[in-house]
Amino acid sequence: xxxxxxxxxxxxxxxxxxxxxxxxxxxxxxxxxxxxxxxxxxxxxxxxxxxxxxxxxxxxxxxxxxxxxxxxxxxxxxxxxxxxxxxxxxxxxxxxxxxxxxxxxxxxxxxxxxxxxxxxxxxxxxxxxxxxxxxxxxxxxxxxxxxxxxxxxxxxxxxxxxxxxxxxxxxxxxxxxxxxxxxxxxxxxxxxxxxxxxxxxxxxxxxxxxxxxxxxxxxxxxxxxxxxxxxxxxxxxxxxxxxxxxxxxxxxxxxxxxxxxxxxxxxxxxxxxxxxxxxxxxxxxxxxxxxxxxxxxxxxxxxxxxxxxxxxxxxxxxxxxxxxxxxxxxxxxxxxxxxxxxx
Numbered sequence: 492x493x494x495x496x497x498x499x500x501x502x503x504x505x506x507x508x509x510x511x512x513x514x515x516x517x518x519x520x521x522x523x524x525x526x527x528x529x530x531x532x533x534x535x536x537x538x539x540x541x542x543x544x545x546x547x548x549x550x551x552x553x554x555x556x557x558x559x560x561x562x563x564x565x566x567x568x569x570x571x572x573x574x575x576x577x578x579x580x581x582x583x584x585x586x587x588x589x590x591x592x593x594x595x596x597x598x599x600x601x602x603x604x605x606x607x608x609x610x611x612x613x614x615x616x617x618x619x620x621x622x623x624x625x626x627x628x629x630x631x632x633x634x635x636x637x638x639x640x641x642x643x644x645x646x647x648x649x650x651x652x653x654x655x656x657x658x659x660x661x662x663x664x665x666x667x668x669x670x671x672x673x674x675x676x677x678x679x680x681x682x683x684x685x686x687x688x689x690x691x692x693x694x695x696x697x698x699x700x701x702x703x704x705x706x707x708x709x710x711x712x713x714x715x716x717x718x719x720x721x722x723x724x725x726x727x728x729x730x731x732x733x734x735x736x737x738x739x740x741x742x743x744x745x746x747x748x749x750x751x752x753x754x755x756x757x758x759x760x761x762x763x764x765x766x767x768x769x770x771x772x773x774x775x776x777x778x779x780x781x782x783x784x785x786x787x788x789x790x791x792x793x794x795x796x797x798x799x800x801x802x803x804x805x806x807x808x809x810x811x812x813x814x815x816x817x818x819x820x821x822x823x824x825x826x827x828x829x830x831x832x833x834x
Contacts, residue, residue, distance in 0.1 A: 493821045494813035501527045504539055507827045512549040513556035518581040525580045525611040528618070530814045532802035534667075536676025537612040540683075540820050544745070545578065545609075546827060553751050554578055554608050562589060568597045571733065572604045576751045579610030583629070583756050587616045590760040591623050598765035603733035604756040609633075609744060614667040614799070617655025620760050621663050627655040628759035632729040634743040634752075637671045638709050639723075640716040643698035645709050646738045649675045650725035655799075657763075659773035661780055665799025670722035671710040678704050679745070684817070729755040 495503075501523045508519035522545070530538035548554040558577030562585070564570045570589050574582035586602040593600030610616075613629040620627025633648030649669040656664040669675070673692050681688050681704035690700040693707025701707050712718035726737040735741075735755035742752040763772045779797070786795040796804075809815075 493816050493818060495816055495821070496813045497527055497531060497810055500530070500539065500814060500816075503824060503828070504542060507542060507546065507824065508549075511546050511827050514549070514578065515557065518578060521584050522578055522580045522611075525584075525615040527814070528615045529612040530816070531806045531809045532612075532614065533805040533809075534612050534614075534802065536674055536680045539816070539824060540680065541609075541611070541676075542827065543823050548608070548748060549578075551748050553749055558582075560585065564593075568593055568599050568601060570600070570602045572602060574604055574607035576606050576608065576753070579604075579607040579631075579754060579756065580615075582607045583610040583616055583631075583758060584619070586756070587619045587627065587629070587758045587760065590758050591620060591625060594625055594760035594762045598762045599760070601757065601759040603729075604758070605733040605735050605753070606751075607754045607756060608752050609754065610756055612667065613651055613653035614655065614665055614802070616758055617653050617665060617667070621655045621657045621665075623760070624657060626657070626761040626763055627653075628761070629653045629756070630725050630728050630758075631756045632726050632735070632737070632741060632754060633675065634741040635739045636675055636708075636710045637712050637719070637722055638694060638698065640712055640719040647719075647722035647726055648738075648741060649710060650722040650729075652721065652725055656776055657773060658776040658780060660777045662797055662800040662803040664776060664780065664797050665802070667799060667802075668713065670713055670718045670725060672713050672718070673710070675710060678707050678710070683819070728757050732757065 504523035505519040508514040508522055526539045549556050555576045558575035560575055561573040572582055572586045582604050586604050590600035590602045616629045617627030630652045632650055635645040635648055637645055637647050639646045649671040651669045653667040678693055687702045688704050690702050694709040695701045695706045696708055730737040733755040735753055742750050783795055783797045788794050
């Protein structure tokens with residue numbers, strides 16, 4: 492295990508995308524920012540562990556390192572971003588910036604993104620909205636892996652969604668979740684490390700629960716019918732809404748590497764100042780978090796935290812003390828720079 496300071500890690504990852512991926516400095520910085528954001532929050536499955544995969548797709552050509560991104564305003568509160576099959580992170584970043592600009596004008600902005608690819612952890616984009624003093628929303632489709640409630644074969648992907656709500660003091664409220672029991676990245680990470688997974692996470696080829704991450708080729712929906720329903724809704728709000736596709740027709744992330752994925756996403760910004768509770772909204776959210784803390788904890792817990800607060804606290808700690816990385820992840824990054832790994 493090695494500890495790396497966030498700025499050092501961001502600079503290293505950005506340089507890899509520039510030198511090995513042919514990506515411009517601005518977009519490389521956005522991707523690096525997103526990946527390190529995930530590691531800061533303890534979401535290792537969506538952090539710098541993904542760099543070799545992205546570089547592989549850039550090298551093959553299924554992700555364009557220099558896309559001709561197009562933005563179109565389609566109404567007072569709506570717009571679209573055509574990612575031109577580039578990295579998803581810059582496309583979604585730009586879409587959220589546009590949603591925030593629109594929300595300043597009209598109170599609400601929604602921007603759909605198409606012809607995109609994997610965009611990383613969604614809290615990176617709702618953090619943009621929180622920093623701008625707005626409520627942020629983000630949705631993304633993924634390739635089919637989740638078995639629908641009552642079924643034995645997958646239909647939707649893990650189709651994550653995220654809501655970010657600012658507060659006056661303390662932690663914001665951030666709900667960042669896959670609509671599967673866990674994000675697929677957790678199972679992929681377990682495969683890399685040859686570690687067992689809980690039997691509730693994945694299913695084998697016959698639809699039976701398994702603790703072997705190599706046999707867990709299908710995922711379970713979060714909360715049964717509820718997670719399944721949310722997954723379908725996310726596909727409707729992304730692929731169907733932005734002219735892409737859905738469910739079993741989405742190109743897989745870890746297969747068909749020469750094929751462009753054409754993923755779709757949706758981001759939104761909401762200006763709370765346009766509503767009746769505007770004057771006290773931030774104070775009310777802070778009070779809500781404080782009162783959550785006052786709920787008596789169950790056995791095995793020190794206290795009750797608000798959604799996203801564990802990640803928020805971890806981000807504060809890691810920003811100060813550094814990000815722990817498994818040795819193999821660090822070595823993969825250093826190998827991509829062509830430098831010798833120091834022991």
